[in-house]
Amino acid sequence: MSTPTVYDVANHAGVSIATVSRVYRNPDTVRAETRDRVLAAARTLGYVPSGNARGLASRATGVLGLCFPDNLQYDEHREETQELGHEAHHDEADLMIYSDEVIRGMERAARERGYGLLIAATVAGDPASTVADVAGRVDGVAVLAGTVSTAELEVISRRLPVVMLAGPRENPALDHLDHVEVANFDGQLAMTRHLIVDHGLTKLAFVGGPPNSPDGEARFRGFQAAHLEAGLDIPAEPRIRAGLTTSSGRHAIGELLATLPERPQAVMFANDQMAVGALPELEHRGLRVPADIAVTGFDDISVSRLVRPALTTVRQPMQELGRHAVDLLLARVADRDRAPVSRLLQVSMVRRASCGCRVSHDHQPLNGS
Amino acid sequence: MSTPTVYDVANHAGVSIATVSRVYRNPDTVRAETRDRVLAAARTLGYVPSGNARGLASRATGVLGLCFPDNLQYDEHREETQELGHEAHHDEADLMIYSDEVIRGMERAARERGYGLLIAATVAGDPASTVADVAGRVDGVAVLAGTVSTAELEVISRRLPVVMLAGPRENPALDHLDHVEVANFDGQLAMTRHLIVDHGLTKLAFVGGPPNSPDGEARFRGFQAAHLEAGLDIPAEPRIRAGLTTSSGRHAIGELLATLPERPQAVMFANDQMAVGALPELEHRGLRVPADIAVTGFDDISVSRLVRPALTTVRQPMQELGRHAVDLLLARVADRDRAPVSRLLQVSMVRRASCGCRVSHDHQPLNGS
DNA sequence: GGTGTGAATGTATGCGCTTACATCACGAGC
DNA sequence: GCTCGTGATGTAAGCGCATACATTCACACC
Numbered sequence: 001m002s003t004p005t006v007y008d009v010a011n012h013a014g015v016s017i018a019t020v021s022r023v024y025r026n027p028d029t030v031r032a033e034t035r036d037r038v039l040a041a042a043r044t045l046g047y048v049p050s051g052n053a054r055g056l057a058s059r060a061t062g063v064l065g066l067c068f069p070d071n072l073q074y075d076e077h078r079e080e081t082q083e084l085g086h087e088a089h090h091d092e093a094d095l096m097i098y099s100d101e102v103i104r105g106m107e108r109a110a111r112e113r114g115y116g117l118l119i120a121a122t123v124a125g126d127p128a129s130t131v132a133d134v135a136g137r138v139d140g141v142a143v144l145a146g147t148v149s150t151a152e153l154e155v156i157s158r159r160l161p162v163v164m165l166a167g168p169r170e171n172p173a174l175d176h177l178d179h180v181e182v183a184n185f186d187g188q189l190a191m192t193r194h195l196i197v198d199h200g201l202t203k204l205a206f207v208g209g210p211p212n213s214p215d216g217e218a219r220f221r222g223f224q225a226a227h228l229e230a231g232l233d234i235p236a237e238p239r240i241r242a243g244l245t246t247s248s249g250r251h252a253i254g255e256l257l258a259t260l261p262e263r264p265q266a267v268m269f270a271n272d273q274m275a276v277g278a279l280p281e282l283e284h285r286g287l288r289v290p291a292d293i294a295v296t297g298f299d300d301i302s303v304s305r306l307v308r309p310a311l312t313t314v315r316q317p318m319q320e321l322g323r324h325a326v327d328l329l330l331a332r333v334a335d336r337d338r339a340p341v342s343r344l345l346q347v348s349m350v351r352r353a354s355c356g357c358r359v360s361h362d363h364q365p366l367n368g369s
Numbered sequence: 370m371s372t373p374t375v376y377d378v379a380n381h382a383g384v385s386i387a388t389v390s391r392v393y394r395n396p397d398t399v400r401a402e403t404r405d406r407v408l409a410a411a412r413t414l415g416y417v418p419s420g421n422a423r424g425l426a427s428r429a430t431g432v433l434g435l436c437f438p439d440n441l442q443y444d445e446h447r448e449e450t451q452e453l454g455h456e457a458h459h460d461e462a463d464l465m466i467y468s469d470e471v472i473r474g475m476e477r478a479a480r481e482r483g484y485g486l487l488i489a490a491t492v493a494g495d496p497a498s499t500v501a502d503v504a505g506r507v508d509g510v511a512v513l514a515g516t517v518s519t520a521e522l523e524v525i526s527r528r529l530p531v532v533m534l535a536g537p538r539e540n541p542a543l544d545h546l547d548h549v550e551v552a553n554f555d556g557q558l559a560m561t562r563h564l565i566v567d568h569g570l571t572k573l574a575f576v577g578g579p580p581n582s583p584d585g586e587a588r589f590r591g592f593q594a595a596h597l598e599a600g601l602d603i604p605a606e607p608r609i610r611a612g613l614t615t616s617s618g619r620h621a622i623g624e625l626l627a628t629l630p631e632r633p634q635a636v637m638f639a640n641d642q643m644a645v646g647a648l649p650e651l652e653h654r655g656l657r658v659p660a661d662i663a664v665t666g667f668d669d670i671s672v673s674r675l676v677r678p679a680l681t682t683v684r685q686p687m688q689e690l691g692r693h694a695v696d697l698l699l700a701r702v703a704d705r706d707r708a709p710v711s712r713l714l715q716v717s718m719v720r721r722a723s724c725g726c727r728v729s730h731d732h733q734p735l736n737g738s
Numbered sequence: 739g740g741t742g743t744g745a746a747t748g749t750a751t752g753c754g755c756t757t758a759c760a761t762c763a764c765g766a767g768c
Numbered sequence: 769g770c771t772c773g774t775g776a777t778g779t780a781a782g783c784g785c786a787t788a789c790a791t792t793c794a795c796a797c798c
Contacts, residue, residue: 003528003529004528043524046524046525046527046528048501048504048505048525048528049501049505050425050505051421051424051430051502051505051506051507052420052421052422052424052425052430052506053421053425054505055420055421056419056421056422056425061420061421061506062502063487063506070477096469096473097469100465100466100469100472100473103469103472103488104465104469107488107489107490108439108490111489111490111499116487116488116489116502116503116506117487117488117489118432118485118486118487118488119472119476119485119486119487119488120476120480120485120486121476121477121480130480132417132418133420133431133485134485135417136417136418136419136420136423137420137421137430137432137485155412155415156415156417158372158415159372159373159415159417160372160417246671246675276675280675302615302672303671303672303675306615306645306649306672306675306676307675307676307677308676308677
């Protein structure tokens with residue numbers, strides 16, 4: 001009646017439970033005829049091995065974990081945008097594109113290596129229990145920066161491998177985790193330099209993310225560095241901080257134009273979502289992009305090449321983050337004592353129309369059709 | 370040295386393992402002072418309860434599963450688009466937006482109910498083992514239609530609750546699963562009727578998905594039904610079948626115009642991704658949307674309101690699919706013997722510019738700023 | 739002072755599997 | 769004919785926890 005176990009299968013097939021287990025773990029140590037008998041019994045009984053029991057006995061779960069922030073709370077404009085119909089819904093979705101990509105990359109890599117993926121968003125609220133919850137179920141866990149404090153992660157990392165994604169090792173003495181980082185600084189530096197040097201723009205405004213976003217802060221430092229390099233005044237803070245969402249990008253435009261004595265020649269957004277949200281608002285205000293004002297983003301999400309003008313941005317390998325997470329996790333499963341490593345993933349500039357590099361858009365016609 | 374267990378914590382705190390367990394399961398049955406002692410010991414030892422052991426002992430994992438297709442293989446144009454730089458990457462991402470939304474909805478709902486989420490993509494290859502793998506680790510599993518055969522699911526459903534997402538109950542005698550469906554037929558019927566009745570268009574072309582996509586097929590039947598209703602010739606098959614991706618949507622345009630004697634007045638795509646890919650290609654060929662040719666999609670992914678012209682489409686509640694999955698799963702966990710249920714989620718038409726309902730785009734200016 | 743009562747804690751068992759070790763059958767080699 | 773190796777299978781001991789049940793203790797009550 002209830003869920004069948006190895007014992008039921010063993011009885012039904014006339015073998016011992018060890019043989020049943022071997023059929024699933026080491027099929028080639030079992031005589032072919034016996035194996036078939038066991039599998040037949042399993043099929044007729046509807047037997048499915050218990051992952052829990054297996055995990056307990058073999059002290060490995062075959063599952064990796066990923067904690068990411070579900071940071072709706074950052075978007076202070078959510079309420080206001082309800083009048084736009086499904087806008088709020090979309091906004092929510094937009095914000096998550098980044099996590100989605102990391103999840104997908106990690107799921108694929110995990111599956112290729114024979115692992116499952118347990119995902120858990122952590123809302124800013126009860127962080128400790130959530131991550132401990134997944135920690136108890138997996139062989140290793142990746143954590144997107146900003147989700148859980150490094151101190152907590154250190155505790156958890158005593159039990160299993162932990163890798164921090166998109167976050168720097170702030171204090172080498174306290175932080176013995178593996179890290180995967182993205183060259184945010186370099187990317188924003190190059191992009192800012194591009195605007196200054198190649199397009200001759202000097203009045204640039206940076207729209208940042210919330211202060212607790214390591215990505216956003218690193219990008220701003222790249223923005224500053226380009227100013228230093230070019231001998232321009234170095235802004236101490238992002239001109240505006242916004243919620244990294246489409247709607248907050250749109251709202252940032254109003255705030256920008258209202259508070260600035262002089263219109264900037266370019267607005268550099270900390271991510272693509274905001275830039276994408278800003279474009280229609282600029283259009284509505286009669287500002288032509290890039291003629292009147294250039295716009296750039298960061299990430300290269302798929303929307304960015306579909307909007308008009310197509311968005312100039314810095315492409316970061318979001319799925320690769322997930323892949324590297326799996327790689328580092330399994331390397332550490334194999335050797336718990338290896339020295340902590342940091343991997344830095346490179347980014348690349350994608351010049352499209354919104355900075356002035358292409359005339360209208362970047363649609364490439366199909367060959368010969 | 371190695372991972373601490375209840376025994377270690379019990380020793381360290383001077384209590385029995387039962388008390389340690391109670392501190393985590395039923396904190397209020399333990400004296401406050403004792404509880405603190407145990408928690409202190411746990412903290413200094415770096416104790417994290419083993420999900421496996423807990424699951425084994427309590428016969429429940431606290432985790433739900435979701436299987437979804439990772440169907441890159443459908444996109445026959447992937448190779449050709451490499452010359453477009455990151456196009457292939459984007460295409461891949463595009464295709465997954467739907468799954469991503471379902472995952473997100475399910476993750477949120479699961480978390481709210483105190484469950485974790487184990488996700489596993491199933492490539493068309495070794496389906497059985499993958500889904501059995503997750504089945505062994507979870508308290509219930511949701512499966513996106515097209516991922517696993519109903520027969521296999523029936524076997525698995527003898528062990529744990531299974532719900533099928535976005536797929537109809539084809540044979541009530543063989544299929545005792547719970548289902549969550551979306552009103553694809555109704556949505557496409559309404560949209561097609563809209564083009565015929567409100568816009569006076571009669572020459573419509575439908576670009577479908579692969580034949581094994583239940584969503585795509587149901588939408589095509591809605592398309593047919595609208596023709597029947599209007600007394601128009603009823604097409605027996607979608608004019609073209611494509612891969613549901615942005616690039617396959619673009620390619621569909623060429624194929625459409627090349628094979629059709631007369632240009633259709635409207636192209637209705639089985640999903641938004643394809644429609645979004647088609648827009649720049651139409652533009653490139655000098656066809657104005659919607660003046661020369663109307664375009665519609667299905668899903669209402671977030672890009673659809675950002676492209677120009679903004680896409681008229683049918684909105685389906687993708688996240689809701691995930692939420693309902695959790696709901697049905699937990700209801701069946703509570704009562705294994707309840708009758709199989711099917712939930713039908715409603716869709717809604719979103720009229721934007723690409724069908725001719727709005728002049729240029731649907732950007733709503735901000736109030737008073 | 740004996741007894742009943744309830745709260746706090748301990749004891750002991752089993753969840754379903756993996757795996758080291760034991761056993762067994764069967765030939766090969768001497 | 770006996771030993772020994774080898775492949776196939778069985779035996780039994782946990783893995784780390786939850787929980788039924790037993791025990792202890794303090795206290796109230798008659």
